[in-house]
Amino acid sequence: MTLTSQLRASAAALTLFTLLLGGAYPAITTIGLQTLSPAAAGGNLVTGGNGEIVGSRLLGQTFTAPRxxxxxxxxxxxxxxxxxxxxGSNLGVNNPTLIDAVKARVAALKAADPGNTASVPVDLVTASASGLDPDISPAAADYQVGRIAKARGLDEAQVRTAIASATSGRTLGLFGDPRVNVLAANMALDKLGQ
Structure with missing residues (x-):
């Protein structure tokens, strides 16, 4: 095989695979996913009452108001x-920086709800590996019910019902843990008024 024929074969292979893997494959998978699961393909965006995008079910947001x-x-x-x-923070459990951060977060939770004597759930004071978690455990949500009810002037049962509407069980009944989507729960709380 001559150098010219090798170059021609290489150029043809490069062109073919560029078209297939750089054009056709992404187009087919994008169209397929948008057809099969348009919400997931679009980022699981959440819209508010006025149709405006308020977030994604997949990314956490900062909420600091007691309500x-x-x-x-x-x-x-x-x-x-x-x-x-x-x-992640990559800090070990004995790292003074992590210990101080956890202590400060516990103190902030206790200051926001001084009457709450329950143990603070670990997921309210430690970050996840991604730092983007949109969900918390049902125990972490339950820990906050009293503060939210007081701030909104609601019964705790109403707050628990709103939180339950945003709670998911294990995936396929087997994988992961039950979880509460914080954005969805807060939107349900806002629908209650107050």
Whole structure:
């Protein structure tokens, strides 16, 4: 085989695979996913009552007002829940920085609800590996019910019902743990008024 024929074969293979893997495959998978699951393909965006996008079911947001359910702390640095800075803190359990951060978060939760004597669930004071978690455990949500009910002037049963509407069980009944989507729960709470 001559050098010219080798170059021609290489150029043809490069062109073919560029068209297949750089054009046809992404187009087919995009169209297929948008057809089979348009919400997931679009990022699971959530719209508010006025049709405006308020977030995604897949990314956490910062809620700090006492009337809202608070999510897991974000480990994305100075801008919480910044997907471009997603990463864990990589601090070990004996690291003084992590210990101080957890103590400060516990103190903030206790200050926001001084009458609550329950143990603070771990997911309210530690960030996840991605730092973007949109969900908390049912125990973490339940820990906050009293504060939210008091801030909104609601019965705790009403708050629990709103939280239950945003609670999912294990995936396929087997995988993961039950979880509460913080954005969905807060939207359900806002529908109650107050």
């Amino acid at each position: 809202y359910l608070w999510g897991r702390p974000s480990a994305t640095g100075s801008s919480p829940y910044d997907a471009s800075a997603s990463s």
